[in-house]
Amino acid sequence: MAKNDGAHSPGAAADPNEPRWAGERMGLPESGPGSMAPFSRRIIAVFIDWGIATLISITWFGGDELVTLGIFVLIHVVLIGLLGVTVGKRLMRIQVVRGQKVPGPLWSTVRTLLILLLLPVVIIGPDGRGVHDRVAGTVQLRM
Numbered sequence: 580m581a582k583n584d585g586a587h588s589p590g591a592a593a594d595p596n597e598p599r600w601a602g603e604r605m606g607l608p609e610s611g612p613g614s615m616a617p618f619s620r621r622i623i624a625v626f627i628d629w630g631i632a633t634l635i636s637i638t639w640f641g642g643d644e645l646v647t648l649g650i651f652v653l654i655h656v657v658l659i660g661l662l663g664v665t666v667g668k669r670l671m672r673i674q675v676v677r678g679q680k681v682p683g684p685l686w687s688t689v690r691t692l693l694i695l696l697l698l699p700v701v702i703i704g705p706d707g708r709g710v711h712d713r714v715a716g717t718v719q720l721r722m
Contacts, residue, residue, distance in 0.1 A: 601707025605718060615707045616673040616719040625694075627667030628654055652691055660687035672722040675712075682717050690715035 598604050602615035629651055636647035658665045663674045663681035677686055690711050693699045699710030708718060 598705055602718070604706050607718070607720070612721055614721050616671070616721050618703065618707075620671040620673055620721075621719055624665065624667035624671040624673055627670055628665045631666055648695075652695070655691040655694065656684065656687050659690070660684040668719075673719050674722050675717050675719050677715065677717045682715060686715045686717060690717055 600609040600615075601607075603609070608614045629647075632647050632651040632654060633642070635650050636642050640646040654665055659668075659675050659681070660683055661681065663676055668674065675682060675687075675690075677683070682690065693711035693714060696711075699714070702710050704710075704713060706713075712718060
């Protein structure tokens with residue numbers, strides 16, 4: 580019978596290399612303004628933005644799916660690039676930053692193109708960011 584070293588027992592000490600909260604390795608607070616935005620808020624913000632893109636598409640372009648996608652991309656590239664927020668993110672009190680500033684058009688474009696692949700969004704690393712944010716060097720913070 581193998582000896583139990585206690586590494587997986589409930590009373591075992593946590594791995595010192597593992598962050599205690601999302602954003603700890605980036606020097607972000609555990610909670611409150613400036614902390615990492617929770618995944619649930621980020622998903623709700625995306626649905627709000629998609630709803631706005633759909634509404635615009637239906638109203639002016641007959642609801643074409645590719646137009647809806649194009650509007651969604653435009654919203655993300657322009658608004659996140661210039662302001663660090665979309666309407667959905669603002670309603671969910673989230674801001675996207677790269678360092679201490681808004682990402683700018685280049686990095687918001689990279690980030691948005693990766694969002695379109697969907698998989699990078701749901702692959703969350705130990706720092707709490709999706710692949711799209713890690714590649715673009717961005718982080719979504721609570722406002």
